[in-house]
Amino acid sequence: MADPSHLIRQEIVSLTPYNAGLTIGEVRRLYDPPRIAKLGSNENPYGPSPAVAEALAATTGQLHLYPDPSGRDLAAAIADRHGVDPAQVILGNGSEDLIAVVCRTVLSPGDRMATLYPSFPLHEDYARLMGADVDRVTARADLSIDADGLLSAVRAAPKLVMFANPMNPVGSWLTGDQMRCVVETLPVETLLVVDEAYAEYAVGDGYVSVLDALKAADRSWLVLRTFSKAYGLAGLRIGYGIASSPALVAYLDRARTPFNTSALAQAAARAALEDPGHMATCISIVRSERARVREFLASRGIMAAPSNANFLFFDCGMESTVFATRLLERGVVVKPWKQDDYRSFVRVSIGLPSENEQFMAAIAETIA
Structure with missing residues (x-):
């Protein structure tokens, strides 16, 4: 097959592909865990207004x-x-x-x-x-x-x-x-x-x-x-x-x-x-869960940055892609950060309480 690289603008060649994260289908195909907690893309786990x-x-x-x-x-x-x-x-x-x-x-x-x-x-x-x-x-x-x-x-x-x-x-x-x-x-x-x-x-x-x-x-x-x-x-x-x-x-x-x-x-x-009440309920639960997950990480010696969003960012103490793969094996999707000087950091979204429990259990097993 013909090599198209000589046609491509240098600005395109030099870009790192965006890390869009794994879908639930990909995780199931690669690891086949019994349950999947998708916590890599900062989505609202409660979904939109009815x-x-x-x-x-x-x-x-x-x-x-x-x-x-x-x-x-x-x-x-x-x-x-x-x-x-x-x-x-x-x-x-x-x-x-x-x-x-x-x-x-x-x-x-x-x-x-x-x-x-x-x-x-x-x-x-x-x-x-x-x-x-x-x-x-x-x-x-x-x-x-x-x-x-x-x-x-x-x-x-x-x-x-x-x-x-x-x-x-x-x-x-x-x-x-x-x-x-x-x-x-x-x-x-x-x-x-x-x-x-x-x-x-x-x-x-x-x-x-x-x-x-x-x-x-x-x-x-x-x-x-x-x-x-x-x-x-x-x-x-x-x-x-x-x-x-x-x-x-x-x-x-x-x-x-x-x-x-x-x-x-x-x-x-x-x-x-037109349904701000639904969103307000979701936000209230997420903020409460975010505090709970951050406290758990601190109890394990992992200090997450203070956050005013629906995610936490923390240093996992190793190459983030390796750490993220260990969590994937346990059905938990997080986002390993790949920018220079932050390659040991991970971003985890705040999910449903049951998904957060799965994440915390996976952290406990990974650290152990």
Whole structure:
């Protein structure tokens, strides 16, 4: 077979394939455990609101038609929820779709992008794909965010500053005061993108969404949210962004595919948005379980980073892929981290209480 490598852009060749994790089917085929706890992708184990199934059923009669390319009904509902103009809302095939759209829209070869580290890999990958250079602000030794380092990176006026808050994979977060400092420091020539994929889980402890601070800022910005996590719609792939202006959305629209969110996904997201009680119940249980799992890890001498999301990040004391394989043999799926300087770290999602019990039992056996 012909070798295509000479046809491929160097930016593609140099990228590390994204670690999407194993599916339940793959784990069953490879290890055949009696039970599987899928704790590698930060999904909501309780699933979406029951209203979602009704919304999907009501939409099936229109599957032969293209969806609204702008998702205007959903965008209006999102805008109402956040107190913005619907023209400031852009939809994506998951929020990572919008990360790619931003990078295609803004970055040129040689531009600089700043982010927190360790990072959600696609923040860096899509920037590098456009030929940009990435400046990392590495977490402190205790895995808290280096807020002073971030401010220094912002002052350097890169073309793009993009990071998650709460931080993925660590779970650390910037307080409202720290985020306001970032906003006040933001140069006019820099686009700020704050990925708030886990904002729904981030209750208290100084965390506030950056959106209110940004609304009054005369700068260009974008806040990303997703329906994949707390809303339980990961399988339908839908997220959204709230932009500083309709003009920014209009430019982003030129770089996205016209029908990047399906009619089913739009209908499901609207239904999920209208049932905040279901999500609040799920979040309450997850936060309680997160504390329980973190305490268990500490009792075994494993110190997980403080987290304001639906996962924990910890040093397993060995190559993370080896550790993760030992858990897979016990039917537990976690995410071994593969970025430099963090290859002994693992991220585990908080699942159902029974899944968390399975994880803790597997940890006990693995350590023993």
